Amino acid sequence: MPELPEVETIRKQLSEKIIGKKLDGRTVTAVKRRAKILIIEFADKTALLFHLKLTGQLILNATPGKYTRRVFDLSDGSRLVFNDVRKFAWHKTVSKRELEDIEKNLGPEPFGLTEKNFAAMLAERPRAKIKPLLMDQKFIAGIGNIYADEILFAGGIHPLRQAGTLDKKEIHSLFASIKKILKAAVRAGGSSVKDYLDASGKEGGFAKHHKVYQKTGQKCLECGGVIRRIRIGSRSAHFCPKCQK
DNA sequence: TATATTGTTACACC
C-alpha cells in the first residue's frame, strides 16, 4: 500500500537514477512527490504522474511479468517498469497548469506542517472522526490506513475520537506522532505489507515496526492488552483499547 | 463463490 513513505522512497531512488535522462523522448528534470503522487517533471514543462493506489509498483530494470501494465524506455537503455495487480493504479501526462490544479486540491504535506497550523486544522473539523480525517487527502496529504493506525497508536489516541474532543496535550502528541512515524518509515524505506517494492525491487523495512496494523488478536507491546480490529466507515482500523483513549 | 482489500468520490442525511 504505497503511502507517503513508500512513494518518497521510490522518489529518492528514481531521482538518483533518471534525472538528465530521456524518458519517452522527454528529458527528466526532477522527480517529486505530492501526497501519494509521484511526479516526474520534464524539460518541456510537462509532467508524468503516477498514483500506485493499492498494489502499484515502479521498478527500474525489472523483468516484465504478468502484471506489467507499461514499460517506459530511458535514453541510457534502462527501463522503468510499471506493475499493478489490481489495475487501480494510474499514470498520466499533464501540463504544469493541470499539475497545479491537482496540487491545490490536496492538504498540506505533513513535514511542512507546524503544530499551530495542525491545531487550527483540527479546530475546523471538530466533529470528524480522527482516523478518517488523517486519511483525508484534502485534510493532510500522504497518510493512508497503515500509517493512520500506527500514528494513532503512537499518539495514544483512539481512532473514533472526534477531532474537537482532543485537548492540547493530545494534539501535541498526535502531531509529534505524525512526524515521528512518517520519518521512521521513510528511513526504513517504507512498509512492505503485500505488494510494495521500491524502485530497485526491494522490500521496505518498516513493516516489522508496525505495532497495531494487521496485529488483530496479538498482545500490545506496550501494555499486554489485545489489539482490536473494528471497521470505521468501510475501512479496518487496528488499535489497542488500553493504550488508546 | 463470497469476501477482503483501499483511495477516491458520489451521494444521502441532518
Place this chain on the structure above:
DNA sequence: TGGTGTAACAATAT
C-alpha cells in the same frame, strides 16, 4: 448549505 458518514467502484487473490 456544508459537514459528515456511508457505500460503491475499480480488479484480483484467496
